[in-house]
Amino acid sequence: MAERQIAFREAIAEAxxxxxxxxxxxxxxxxxxxxxxxxxxxxxxxxxxxGEERVMDTPxxxxxxxxxxxxxxxxxxxxxxxIMRCDWMTICMDExxxxxxxxRYFTGGRPQIAVVIRTATEGGIGLxxxxxxxxxxxxxxxxxxxxVMPSTPYDAKGLLKAAIRDHNxxxxxxxxxxxxxxxxxxAEDYVVPLGKADVKREGKDxxxxxxxxxxxxxxxxxQTLADEGxxxxxxxxxxxxxxxxxxxxxxxxxxxxAVIAHEANKTSGFGAEVAAQIQELAFDYLxxxxxxxxxxxxxxxxxxxxxxxxxxGPERVIEAVKAIL
Amino acid sequence: xxxxxxxxxxxxxxxxxxxxxxxxxVRIRIFEEGLMKFDEQGLIPGxxxxxxxxxxxxxxxxxxxxxxxxxxxxxxxxxxxxxRGAKMPIILAEVLGKATGCTGGKGxxxxxxxxxxxxxxxxxxxxxxINIAGGIGLALQMQKTDQACLCFFGDxxxxxxxxxxxxxxxxxxxxxxxxLCCNNQYAMTLPLCKNCANQDIxxxxxxxxxPGYQVDGTDVIAVYEAVAAALQRAREGKGPSLVEVISYxxxxxxxxxxxxxxxxxxxxxxxxxEWEESKNPIKIFQQxxxxxxxxxxxxxxxxxxxxxxxxxxxxxxxxNSPEPKPESIYEWIYA
Numbered sequence: 001m002a003e004r005q006i007a008f009r010e011a012i013a014e015a016x017x018x019x020x021x022x023x024x025x026x027x028x029x030x031x032x033x034x035x036x037x038x039x040x041x042x043x044x045x046x047x048x049x050x051g052e053e054r055v056m057d058t059p060x061x062x063x064x065x066x067x068x069x070x071x072x073x074x075x076x077x078x079x080x081x082x083i084m085r086c087d088w089m090t091i092c093m094d095e096x097x098x099x100x101x102x103x104r105y106f107t108g109g110r111p112q113i114a115v116v117i118r119t120a121t122e123g124g125i126g127l128x129x130x131x132x133x134x135x136x137x138x139x140x141x142x143x144x145x146x147x148v149m150p151s152t153p154y155d156a157k158g159l160l161k162a163a164i165r166d167h168n169x170x171x172x173x174x175x176x177x178x179x180x181x182x183x184x185x186x187a188e189d190y191v192v193p194l195g196k197a198d199v200k201r202e203g204k205d206x207x208x209x210x211x212x213x214x215x216x217x218x219x220x221x222x223q224t225l226a227d228e229g230x231x232x233x234x235x236x237x238x239x240x241x242x243x244x245x246x247x248x249x250x251x252x253x254x255x256x257x258a259v260i261a262h263e264a265n266k267t268s269g270f271g272a273e274v275a276a277q278i279q280e281l282a283f284d285y286l287x288x289x290x291x292x293x294x295x296x297x298x299x300x301x302x303x304x305x306x307x308x309x310x311x312x313g314p315e316r317v318i319e320a321v322k323a324i325l
Numbered sequence: 326x327x328x329x330x331x332x333x334x335x336x337x338x339x340x341x342x343x344x345x346x347x348x349x350x351v352r353i354r355i356f357e358e359g360l361m362k363f364d365e366q367g368l369i370p371g372x373x374x375x376x377x378x379x380x381x382x383x384x385x386x387x388x389x390x391x392x393x394x395x396x397x398x399x400x401x402x403x404x405x406x407x408x409r410g411a412k413m414p415i416i417l418a419e420v421l422g423k424a425t426g427c428t429g430g431k432g433x434x435x436x437x438x439x440x441x442x443x444x445x446x447x448x449x450x451x452x453x454x455i456n457i458a459g460g461i462g463l464a465l466q467m468q469k470t471d472q473a474c475l476c477f478f479g480d481x482x483x484x485x486x487x488x489x490x491x492x493x494x495x496x497x498x499x500x501x502x503x504x505l506c507c508n509n510q511y512a513m514t515l516p517l518c519k520n521c522a523n524q525d526i527x528x529x530x531x532x533x534x535x536p537g538y539q540v541d542g543t544d545v546i547a548v549y550e551a552v553a554a555a556l557q558r559a560r561e562g563k564g565p566s567l568v569e570v571i572s573y574x575x576x577x578x579x580x581x582x583x584x585x586x587x588x589x590x591x592x593x594x595x596x597x598x599e600w601e602e603s604k605n606p607i608k609i610f611q612q613x614x615x616x617x618x619x620x621x622x623x624x625x626x627x628x629x630x631x632x633x634x635x636x637x638x639x640x641x642x643x644x645n646s647p648e649p650k651p652e653s654i655y656e657w658i659y660a
Contacts, residue, residue: 027467053467059497061490064456068494071460071474074445075395077467079460094487098450099457106432109657110440143658167660 003184011153011185012042012118012174015160016080018189020050023078026164029056030065030082030118039084040120040179062088066095069115070103078114080164086121086173087133100169101144112167116160121149122213122263123311124177129299132307134212134264139171140241140273146194147241149173151215153183155238158192166194175213175263197244199251203233206321207251209274210261211236214293214312218261221314225321232321240270248274249281256287259320263311266294288324293317338388338546340619346388346545347614348628350380350607353404355632356413359640360403360420364580370422371581373434374401378575381606382507383408385548386475386570389556395443395461395474397454399507400435401574402447405477411439413635414642423646429656430649443472451512452482455491455504462500462565473501473559475552481512483526492567496533499564503555506567507542509574513582514591527569535565542572543606546613573600 006014020026028046030038034057037044047055058065062083069079083089089096096117104113123132139147146168150156156174163170200215201222210218215236222232233251237244252258258278260271275290293312300310338346357375364373376383383404390396390409398405406416411427419426420434428436438446445461448454458476465472482488483506495502506527512520523529530537536558540551548570555566575597577583589597614620 056498059490059494061494063487064459064490064494067456067487067491068460068463071397071457071462072464072467073460074457075461075464075468077464094450094453095456099448099453104660105657106428106436106446107438107440108428109660110438112660146659 004187005182006153006185007180007182008153008156008174009040009042009179011157012160013044013046014185015157015164016043016046017049019161019164020046020054025076025078026080027054027056027077028080028082029058029069031058031060031084033057033082038082040176042174042179043082062092063095066092066100066117069117070095070100070113073113073115074103074111078164080116080118083117083119085131086119086135087130089119089135096145096171097142101142105144113169114167115169116163116172117169118172118174120176121173122175122177123300123307124213126302126304126307128302132300134173134262136173136212136240136264137268137270137273140270144169145241146170146239147173148194148239149175149212150238151175151178151212151236153181153185155192155198157185158190159194159238162191162194165191170194173212177213178216181216192238194239195242195244196239197235197237197247199233199247200236201232201234203231203255205231205255206233206257206259206325207248207255208232208234208259208261208317208321209237209248210234211238211240212263214261214263217314218317221317221321224314224318230321230325243274243277245277245281249278252278252282253285256285257324258286259291259293259317259324261293261312261317261320264294265297266292267297269294291320291324293320338549342388343614343619346384347610347620348632349384349408350545350610351628351632352413352635353380353383353407354607355636356407356417357403359636361576361580361583363421365584369420369580371433372579373403373420374579375576376401376404376574378600378606379507379509379542379572380404381545381610382542382548382570382572385545386477386505386552388549389553390475391472391556393443393472394556395445395458395472397445397458397461397474397476398447399454399477399479399482400447400449400451401479402437402477403434406437406439406444406447409444410442411437411444414639417639418643418646421643422649423643424649424653425642425646429653431653452478452485452487454478455482455487458502458504459491459495459500462495462502463498466498466500471560473503473556475503475505475556477505477507479512480506480508480510480517480520480526483529484512484520492533492535492565495565496535499562501559501562502565503552503559504565504567505552506569507572508569509572511574511578511592513578516592527567530567533567535567537567538569540568540570542570543604543609545606545610573604575601
């Protein structure tokens with residue numbers, strides 16, 4: 001029998017549904033996520049399943065969404081909240097960084113701060129510079145947070161279930177370009193552990209580390225390279241904090257070359273951290289400078305051609321690979 | 326503005342409770358005066374924010390709380406914790422950065438908590454607790470308990486955007502959280518008239534369709550009654566209230582600022598003297614207790630010296646406590 005294929009957005013909804021069935025302490029809230037099932041349809045069916053006591057539309061109040069979630073977690077609940085877009089996480093940074101990430105520390109390690117903050121991230125659908133940013137590097141910088149960014153429906157379901165079961169605040173970033181992408185997803189219960197990278201494609205010539213929406217493009221690039229006789233290994237860390245650097249370094253020790261690709265702006269992007277850790281741990285194995293692929297230091301424009309220029313595609317990955325081969 | 330109307334009998338508070346309230350007010354005063362001396366000697370890492378002059382707010386409000394009600398405090402929260410029964414030695418040890426403190430000496434004055442007593446703690450961000458308190462209320466509502474949450478914040482915090490987001494949502498969902506604005510007339514150095522377009526903060530309750538009350542913060546019983554009524558309303562499922570308590574911060578914004586040259590130039594000396602003389606909540610309450618025949622000069626002195634003794638013992642505990650271990654920096658970041 002063929003494996004069941006469902007869309008990324010359906011995998012998200014299924015993960016939440018399974019976990020809310022499993023644990024009565026969980027509940028979901030956010031803007032427009034109940035009645036219409038979310039701006040991206042990733043919470044469809046939850047209201048019908050669990051009712052308005054556990055699936056709540058909120059006012060456009062990002063600080064209240066996260067702050068209320070934190071308060072509820074302190075009092076023993078396990079909220080799953082949605083900030084519709086990563087760009088708007090900036091509105092509630094105090095609640096995320098100063099409050100949620102630090103509350104366990106400030107209370108002497110007593111409460112579990114089991115808060116999942118889901119957010120749609122990255123660009124690619126023509127929505128411009130306040131609807132297309134990806135701030136994973138902002139959150140990986142903060143002790144107390146975990147940061148997760150799946151690139152396939154399978155990982156989306158398994159990682160979200162792990163995030164909901166985790167006893168720490170998790171920033172769960174869903175690339176908006178991928179919501180409609182389909183892939184094999186088991187209907188049964190499974191978890192993809194946080195902090196574990198996945199080798200998406202094995203290869204011996206070069207290591208490409210990629211996460212988020214660019215990962216399928218990197219896989220396409222790897223195929224193109226394979227056609228030219230270049231055997232690339234593609235690693236998706238999936239969780240950025242804690243980062244599974246061991247898997248990445250093991251690959252670099254094998255290939256001696258590394259390219260890091262993400263969609264966020266290159267300067268101070270999380271790729272810089274990965275590059276730094278690779279050279280700290282595997283400098284002697286490197287045969288060439290580590291290459292980074294990311295958006296140039298400009299804003300994301302709405303014009304389709306311009307947006308394609310800004311957001312890195314497979315050709316930029318291929319270019320980076322060929323620069324060091 | 327709505328002045329809180331007395332409905333209950335003031336004397337529902339027993340003599341023992343009233344005397345205990347007085348004692349708790351004195352404890353807070355002694356503790357914070359002691360802290361200021363420590364600070365002058367450079368013994369306090371960073372700083373701390375004392376609530377001298379605001380003791381009736383902390384004691385009146387916490388007396389109205391049930392045993393399992395949650396308390397969310399502010400950066401000026403020693404009084405809230407002590408009034409609620411947190412142990413003075415543990416609090417002092419934390420303020421001094423000792424391993425025996427409630428945050429292992431890593432949080433200090435702005436990060437005090439007592440989870441066993443449902444005290445969420447102080448917060449270094451002005452207005453940081455307002456949303457959190459709403460969320461605690463939401464959890465209590467979902468858990469169908471009869472607990473409630475009391476959230477302290479100040480006139481300064483009332484101008485943060487979170488005030489609006491939290492009160493709107495708390496009212497919309499009728500969560501059992503009572504919002505207590507301790508209006509001590511100054512947001513750091515900014516006086517109320519330069520801080521609030523409408524100086525009646527309680528009037529903002531209209532915008533959220535909740536009751537808003539103004540209460541005299543020098544009258545501990547008035548504070549108790551207003552908060553008790555608001556908590557009762559919360560427990561009945563009728564949602565939050567906004568209680569504005571008019572108070573006065575007799576000392577500077579922080580102990581550090583108090584020591585800065587010109588650090589108190591933003592307000593007239595006469596104003597401070599006037600509140601110190603005629604609106605000192607401890608003096609006022611002592612007078613009331615004497616009128617009721619519950620207190621004499623001797624019994625007042627006895628309470629004072631007992632509180633001083635308690636503070637000395639706390640000092641002994643804190644000073645003899647070990648420094649935090651270096652490896653403790655890694656604790657409590659992740660579960």
